[in-house]
Amino acid sequence: MGPPPVVTGISPKEGPPGTRVTIRGEFLGTSATDLIGLKICGCDCLLSAEWKSKNKIVARSGPCKGRGDIIVTTRFGGEGTSTVQFRGYHESIGPVKESAVWVEEAAPPSLPWGRRPMSPTTYTPPDPLGLSTEGDDCKFPEEELNEMFPDGSGKLSDDNFQPGWYLLEHHSNTSYEDLKAGMVFLQRKVESQKEGQLSFLKANTGAVMDQLDRLVLLKNMYEEDERKNGKEPLPSLQAAIEESITLADSLFSEILSRKDNADKTREALSLLTRHKFLFQLPASIDRNIRKKEYDLVVNDYTRVKNLFGNTDVKLFQKILAEIDKKIEDLKEKLYTRMKTMPINVQEQTKYIRLLISLNWEGDAAWVAITSRKEYLMSLMNKVKDHFKQKEEQEANEKGATSPASSPGNPPPRSDRQTSSYGNNFQQEMIIAAVELFSEHMRACLLSPGGGKLVPTDTLRVRLVANLRHLREAYDSLLKLDLPSQPLSIVEKVIFDYRVHGMTVFLQRAHKRVKGLAEKETWKIEEYSDYGAITNLPHLLETYLNEAFAAIHKCVVTSGRRESPLLADNSEPAAILQKHIQQILLAYVTVLQDLALNHEDQEFNNSNLSVALEQRAEEGAGAGPGAQGAQPAAWQLRLLLAGANAAYTRRHTLAAIATAIHNFGFPKQTQALQATKEALSTLESTIAETYLEHKGDPLVGTIEPSMDMGRHKTDADAIVDDARPYVYEIINNLIAVDSVSGAASSRYVRDICETVCEELARLAALGTPGAPMSPAAAFQARLEYTLLRLACAEHLTRKAENHLMEALAGIPPIESEEEKKRMDTIVQGFKKRMELQLASLNCNMETV
């Protein structure tokens, strides 16, 4: 039940019967059929009611008189109420009566003249008082009449006729005189009616005749009808009705069936429209797959599954099957794509998500991880193979450019993915992957060093690059928060690699040092405190520094979470020490070889005099090519080697120690100490060798030359000059000095010492044999004096002693004359030998 209708407005609010009224209000029915009742002032007006809207009904007022409610009844709201009222009034319309309202055409036409209006709706009895009511515009307010006569009526014909109402209504303005006249008129009229039937008939002859005529007409018509249709008109009527019913039914059913068809078609159409989505889905799936918009496909599929998943409609099921097939294909495709490498992780993740959302049976992510792992493994193998191949190829084309690119380093992305997936198997898988990765890295990194020598720059570049890749990999692994096991594997590789790198550099330095011999040009580089040196010590230092720098730069610097390479007492430290020692010792060996390797050759003519020797040396220098390249005399080389050794021991080793310290390597005391010792030994060996080669022939020549002169001195001739051996000694000394002075003055001293010793020995030898003649004694003294004079700068205390010893063995000079003579000779000697003496003595100062 809805709310009851309420009428709140009426337009117009009064009017004669048949007035078209607009009724407004609320809940006046939801449709025309809902309106089941309308009463205006108690008159049923439903027939004329025209339902406009739930707020508005248009109807015509009924033949009511007076004020009354407008009651609307609806099917759902029941009987309603009214807040406004309609007043119906009857109007007599005469030719002279002014009417303020439009006379509806539906109203009965006014009857011809002379006849009273007979229709009850317009019938207004003439005024019973016989007074004219025309011109009585000012009507008495009806409300007040109603209030005064609640049960009354102003109608003459009503049962509850109230004369007061009638008088107030019609004659409120009539004067008392008029009313009295009217009273008389009324009384006379009543009197006349009482005259009887005849008088009535007389008065109404026309009307009576008319009625009779009508009755006769009616009777005639009835009789005719009876004659035509028989006594009982009903059967034929019934037949006609039945026939019409059948006809109507057939017509109606035809229309109904047509309507049914139309409805079905419409329904099918609307179904198509409504489920357009479903019907178009196969095509749209194809289109989206072609466009690679898989998300859309998944959305559509999920939606269609939700909407039609449990449908019983055959058509839908068919389409669903089609869609399912397409989705299966798509899944297969996605699966293949996901497995096909290479593919980046984002894309793979996308495929996994799609597969999961498509309810792919099986664990998409796991499959993806497994396939990625396999791919990674094979990729690593491939990279290894590739690298190896390249390496071989390179080996074949000797001198060809070395591989610029370092071995490929597949980033361990899969591990990231795996860790995000997370389950128990992942650890083993990661370990396997990392192990393989490490193994390959190790293999491809550490192999090149073993086989052959790779150019330095390439090697370094490759080492650095590889190490960087390794560290990157390690870093990305670290970021994954993996368990320590795989990490330690990689760390181990890095560590090994660093150790290896260090070893490689050191080995290289070792090799280069070994090759120093070939690099020696015997060009004097500088004069140090230890004599002239070549560039060998510097080269050593440079090589070592280079190696250290390379080591420091490439491998020593620790990455994140890497153990320091050169920890105390660690293996690498020991290796480092071993290698440094090896290098240094190799250097010593090189020096030794350089110094002594020509000895055998030189020994052949070592017994010749210096002058001869030099000549022979020159001749030999012109001969063999190997020696021709090294113009320096072997003595010089010997001296240079000695100086180099000394310089190295004192200076270069200290520099190296500093470098080691600067680079933050552990101190290599042991190696340095060993080298020092080796160098000292080498120095002494060299010194000995030199003396042996230089001093011995000199000393050896003294005695023969002495003897040579001694034959002549026997004849007590006046000695006016020293014997030639003295000059020879001096000349030899000068030669030695000129050569060795450049290298080291120490050798000259040593030789002087040896010479002096020999002289002393000879002097001592000669004395006991025969007493020395004064001439011989003079001669000896002169010679010794001259020698002492010549060698003054180079005489050591030991040599001085030897000379003094020799002088002591000679009898002193007695005569002044002899002394004077000796002075003269010495002066002469000085004058003559000025140049020689100067050259011998000045050497020290000039150097």
Add this chain to the structure above:
Amino acid sequence: MKDVCSCLEPRVKCRTMSKKPAAQPTLHKVIMVGSGGVGKSALTLQFMYDEFVEDYEPTKADSYRKKVVLDGEEVQIDILDTAGQEDYAAIRDNYFRSGEGFLCVFSITEPESFDATQEFREQILRVKNDENIPFLLVGNKSDLADKRRVPLDSCRERAQHWQVPYVETSAKTRDNVDKVFFDLMREIRSRKSDDSRATNGDVKGKKRRKIKCAIL
């Protein structure tokens, strides 16, 4: 004559009966006056049913009544929508008699309708015999400002002269429609409370009673 006299008895009875529906909210009787076609019915229908009637159908006399809430008090408003056409001028007196307040409507696009308000005002004052009857001068069709032909100043001037409020409305846009009805109701209400106080011997109240007595 006897009959007329005897009718005095039932009249008393009627009075008591009419008082019976006292539970009903106070009823304010509003009458719409103005020339034909100025929009009296449009205003009424807009107020009553929130609808704007486009087609013009001359009114005879329409009656509307509904409950509204006036300043928190539930009251009933009875609107008598009268005919504007001169044809009906003769029956206006009857209607005016029952009104408690008047909305005198003219169209701001039609100077003739404005002129006619003078006549309506006079007629109302004559019928009601009360200078202070609740009365609003309403200039309708304010949405047709571009067709305005009655200057605002003259409207105000007239309202000033009559000592009544002037409001411009638009039945089409519902502009000020509620306002004019509610304003008028407020005037009626305050007027009634004055009267009820005045029943204790005020002159004005007697005046109105005198009219009724005169009829009786």
